Amino acid sequence: MKLLRYTGILLALFCAAGFSTSALADRERNENAKDLILKGDAKCTGCHDEADEPQQTMLELHPSVLAIAKTRHGVKADGRNPTCIDCHGESDKHLNYKGKDKPPKPDRIFTKGTTTPADIRNAGCLSCHEKDATRNHWAGNQHDAAGVACTSCHQIHTQHDKVREKPTQAAVCFSCHKTERALTHRISTHPLDAGQMSCSDCHNPHGSVGPKMLVKASVTETCYSCHTEKRGPFLWEHTPVVEDCMTCHTPHGSNNTPLLKARAPWLCEECHQSTGSGHYGYFDANYLPGGAAVTGANANSTSANPVNPVTGQKLKTTAPNPRLADRGCVNCHSQIHGSNHPAGSRFVR
C-alpha cells in the first residue's frame, strides 16, 4: 500500500512537473503574455527562441534587460515612457521568424559592434528628448557629427548609468577622449581622477553655444561657475583673463601647477618680454642659486657688499632671481586675475 502511495506521489510529482513545464510553455507561447515592465513588453519578454533553445525565455537569455524597471524609463505608470519597440523598432522579422536557426536581429541594435547607424539609434531617444530645450544644440554638434550615438555613452537597461554617476563618468568619456585621460593624471589636475568632479561639470556633451561644448557660453563664464572670486569685474583688468582663461591655463592636467600651459616667468613672457634680465627679461639657469650670473665677476665687486665675517663668503649684489622661484612673476603679481585695490594696476594688491 505504501509502495502504491509512494508510486502515486512520484507519479504526481512527475505529472505535476510535466504540467508545470507545459504550463510554462503555454504561457510563453501566449501572444497575450503579461507585460513585465513596460506597456507591450510582453511581445519581447514573453517570447522565447523555440528554434534551438526552447526553454530559454528572454528572462533567461537577457535578464539584464529587465533592469530598465529600476530606472525612470521603467516607471510604468508614466505614459510618456517608451516601450521596447519605440527604441528597438517594430522588428517584425525578428518577432515572426519561424525558422530553425537564430532569428534575425531586431530592427535597431545598440550593443557593441552594431551595424545600426547612429542617427537611427538616436531617433528613438530624440523622439522624446529632443523636445527638451536642453538638447536643442545636439543636432550638428561635435558628437552628433562624429556619429556618436546616445547609447555610445548611456546605458539604458541598468540602475546606474555610468555616465550619469560622478565617480564613473570620466571613464566613459575617456573611452574616446584618451588624451584627456592621460592629462588628468598629471601632477596638476582638477579632481577628476579622485571622482570629485565630472566632465559634465564643465562640458555639455549634448551640445551648447559655448566653445568645446562647454556648459556656459564662454570659457570664462564656465570657469566662474566654481571660481566665482575671479569673476569681478575688477577695477584693474588683465586682458587674457577677461577674454579666455585658456590663454594661460589648460584645464585637464598639466606639469605646471596650477594647470598652466607653461611655467612662469616664460608663460608671462609670451606677452611681456623685453630686453635684459629682471622684469620681462631673459632668464636662464645662470640666474639660479650658484649660477654664473649670480656668482659672476660683477656680483661681488663693489665695496658695498662685503664678506660674511663668519663664513668669509662675499655677499652679492646679484641674487638668485626671485622671478624664477616658486611661482615666478606671480610671486609679486599675485592678483593676476584682476585687482580691486586702488593701487592694484600692476596686480600686486
Next chain:
Amino acid sequence: MKNTYRESFVLRRTVVAVEAALLAMFTAQSAQAQDQTVAELTTPDKTVEVGAIYTNKDSYKFGEYNGLQSKGLHGVLNFDLTGKGDDDSTTWWSVRGADLGLDSRRVEATGGNQGKFNLQFLYDELPHRYSDSYKTIFNGAGSTGLTLPASYPAVGTRVSSTTSDANALANWANIQAPNAVSGTAGGGPGYLIPSLMHNENIGTKRTKLGGGGSYFVTPQWELSASVFQDDKKGTKLTGFAFASASTAAMLVEPINFKTTAYNLAAGYKGDKANFKLAYSYSKFQNNVNGWTAATPFAGGSVINNQALLSSAPDNEMHQVNASGGYRFSPTTRISYEVIRSQMAQDDSFNCQSGTTAGCITQGTWIIPGASANAKVVTDTAFIKLTSRPLSQLNLNASYKFDRRDNQTPVRTYTVAFADSSGGTSPITNDPINSTKNRINLDADYAVAQAQAIKLGYQRENISRSTEGNGFAPSRTQTTANTNDFSLPTHRTTEDSLTLEYRNSIVPDLTGRIAFTEAKRNAKDFANPTLTDTTASLAITNPYYRSFRDFFIADRTQEKLRGALNYQVNDKLGLGFTVDHNHDKYDDAALKDVKSSIFNFDLTYAPTDNFVVNPYYSYEDRKTTLNGKYITLSTANALLNGVAQTCSVAVPCQLINTDWTLAQADKVNTLGLGLKYKGFLSGKLETSGDVLYIHSKTPVTASGGGSLVSDGAATPNYTSLAAMSFPDITSKTWQLRLTGNYKVDKAQTVRVTYMYQRLTSSDWQYDAYNNPVAMQAYIGTGMVSPNYTVNAIGVSYLYNFK
C-alpha cells in the same frame, strides 16, 4: 473486491488529490518563483556599505582631493537607497551618500512624481590640500593679520646699512646671507629668518548645499527653481610685495568665500517647437575684505609698516537666457539662444589709513570714489540651422555674437605702488570691451557606404577696445598714467578650414582623420610709443617694436586628429589616436607651440569574466620663445673686450645674440586595467588598475645668454653662454585593487588596496629651499612633492530591495 475497489478508488482519489494539490502547488510555486525572479530583476537595489580604510602615511599630495591626507584609520560609509511606487504609481526617489567617513563626503537626494514634479537636494564637500611643506616666519596663518614673531627685531631697528661687514649681514633690505651661521648685532636676517620658519598646512574646503525642483503645469509647460550655496574656507598661498617689487614673500591668505546661486526657469516643449526662459542670479560674498602682513624687511617705506592686500570683491551676476528650437521638417531644424548677463561690484575700496583717515584720501593718495562701481554687460546670441537635404548630406550653419561692454567708470587714481609711503603717480583704469562674430559652416557628405567627408569653415572676427586712455604696452615703460597690462585697440580675423574623412567600410575597422588649418591676422595693432629714449632705449629697437601679445598676434594653426579602431574578433580590440597641434606666430615673442599626443589602447576579453585593458599615451609638447638680450650703457664700455663709445646723450645698445628658450613636456603614461570575476566559483570579483606616469619638463636655453658687467668704471660686458635648466621630473606609480567577495545574495565583503608613490624634482621649489637664498624674497621652504602611501580598506556591503 469491493474493498479492494474501494481501496483502489480511495487510492485513486488520494493520488488525484495529491496530484492536484501538487499541481496547484508547483504551478503556484513556479509562477511565484518566476514572479520573484522578475521582482528581483526589476526592483531597484539598495546598498549600504560600512567599513574602514587605513593609510600608513600623511601626505597632502596623495590626499589632495580624496580626503585621505592623514595617516590613520578613516571611516567608510556609503549608501544608495532607491525606490519607486507600485505599477500604478509614478513616484520614485533616491537618496545616496558617498565618502561619508571622509571630508569629501556627498549626500544627494532626488525624488518626485514623474511627469508631474521632482525635487532634488545636494550636500557636497570637496577638500583641496595644497601643501604640507610650506614654511613661514609669520604668525596668524588663516587670520586677516599676519604678524611677526615677538623675537623679530622691531621695524625701527631694521636698517639697510652696508657700511661694514657686520652691518651687511644685518641688512634688512638684502636678506641674502649665504651660509650665515649666527646672528650679528641686532640679529641678521640671514640667520634669524631660517630659525623662525615654521610649518603651516595650506588648503581649502568647499561645502555645497542646495536644492531645487521642477513642476509640470501641463505636459508641455515646466517650471523649475533651484538654490545652491557654495562655501569655500581655508587658506591659500599668495605672493605679497612689500613697498616695491624688490621685497616680497609668499604668505598665507585666509579664504572665506560664499557663493549663492538662484535659478528660475520656465520651459515649453511641443512636438515641433520648444522654448525656455531662464533667469539666474549669483552672488559672491567674500568674508575677508582685506588682509595685512607686517613688513619683514627694512622699515620706513611702507605705510603703517604693513602691506594690505585687497581680496576678491563681493560681486553679483544677473543673467537672462532665452533658448529654443523648431523643427521645420524631420530633417531640418533650427535652434537659438540669447543671453544677457550683467556682472557688477561696488565693494568698498580697502586701503590703509594714512595721514588722513579712510581710503578716499590717504596721505598723498587721491582715490576718486569709495568703490570701483564696476559693471560689465555681456550679450550672446547664437543661431544654428541643421538640415539633411539628401540622405547622404548633412548641412550645419551657425552664427554666434558675443559682446563685452565694460561700463566701469574711467577715473584716475593717484596712488603709490604697493603700499609705499613714497611718491604717488596718477593712473587711469582702462575698462576692456570686446565684440566677437563667428560663423560656422559644415557639410558632411557620405561619398559611399560607410565613408564620409566633412568640410568645415569658420570665421571669427574679434574687436577689442578700451574705455580709458588707451593702452601702454608694458614694455614701453613710458608713463605711469596707464594700466600697464591693458591692451592695444585692435582687431583680429581668423579663418579656419577643416577637412575630415571617416571610413568604416569594414564593420570591425573604423577610422577618421581630420586636418584643420587656421590663419589669424591681427589688424590695427598700436605699436609701443617711442618717447622713452633714456630709461629703456632698447625698446626702440625694431626687433621689440614688433612684439605683440601672443594671443592676438598673427598666427597659423594646424591641427591633425586621427583615430583608428580595429575589433580583431569578439575578444580583442585595438585603438590608436593621434592629436597633433602646431601654432606658429609671426611677430610675437612666442614663436612656436607644438604638441603631439599618441594614444594606444588594447582591450582583451577572453571570457565574460575577464577583461584586460592596457594603454599607453605619449605627449610631446614644446613652447618656444625667442628674444634678444640688450642692455644700455651711458658710459664708455667694452663689449666682449671691444671698446664702445657711449654717453648719456647717445647711450650704447649692447646687444647679445638671439636667444631661444624652449619649455617642453614629455610625458609617458602607461596604464593597465584588469577585471576578473571567476575566483571561488564566481563569488570573488576582482578588479585593478595599474598606472605609471613618467613626466619630464626640460627648459632649454640656447643662443646668446646674458651680458654681465664686471662693474668696473669702464665696464666690460661679457656674454654668458645660455644655460639650460635641470629637467623638472615626476614619476608616479599607482596601484588600485578591489576584491568583492559575495557571501550570499545580500552580503558582500569588499577589500581595497591602494599604493601610490610619487617622486618629483622641481628646481623652481627645490633650488630655493633656503628661505634667504634671494636678496628680497623670503622663500617658502617648499619642496617638490615626494611620497609613498599604502592604504588598505575593508568594508561590508548589504544589498536589499
